[in-house]
Amino acid sequence: MKKIRAIVITGNGTNCETEAAHACRLGGFDEAVIAHIAEILSGEVRLDDFHFLNLTGGFLDGDDLGSAKAQANRLKHAGVAGTGEKLVEQFTRFIGAGKLILGVCNGFQLMVKMGMLPGFDGDFLTQRTTLTFNDCGRFQDRWVYLKTDAASPSVFTTGIEQGIYLPMRHGEGKFLCDSPATLERIEREHLAVLKYSGPDYEAATMEFPLNPNGAQNAIAGLCDPTGRLMGLMPHPEAFVHYTQHPRWTREELPEEGDGLKLYRNAAEYVRKNLV
């Protein structure tokens, strides 16, 4: 059987790369390589050799100029040494080959600021949405209930019927669109794959702290129209085993944490469609 390979990009202030690689392996990837962005820009590591790209959380460039903004500009314009190619050409080829990208927290911020999400009509370079300062004005660190949209094209949430419970930790998680038309299209095409909700996963909520940042339409996660690119503010790699749950000593919980489902779905999709 052919190997399925995930890559996790690190450097310039990312974190959680070890957890992300661990989640990929637990989810079913044969390999999960952690590569520094400098190895990609030097041409030593090529995105073409992987099926699943992970953009992790963190504090890229210390969140200066707004979270992930400097890195978004850097990655949009940087060339890959020795190839005559820009990095965005590698990204575009990766996306065009039907591969998967998951951005978590700072990685989600990077995806929207590069324009990879919502990626309407294959336009991966025009920024239409942003993630900005939480309404409460402070960094938030808590667990949140995320209602899934069963009609969403996201390959990562296939089979999740109601919702998932995950930790979030960010200062700039408030999702905003550039226009009512963008928001309307996101809703119409079911791209808002995860919304903050109450524990019953019934309705999306703007109520703090269930919605920890005041995100427009309570949007916590977004995918592109193909469903192969997705970003979310909470951290799925931080809940892959029940002992990571805040009440694991008091509640009967399944062995696997809710976040693992996203990586399992990614691995299954890659095996079925890409190798």
Ligand SMILES: NC(=O)CC[C@H](N)C(=O)O
């Ligand atoms: N956990 C994270 O990735 C944090 C993202 C970003 N630095 C913020 O505070 O919004």
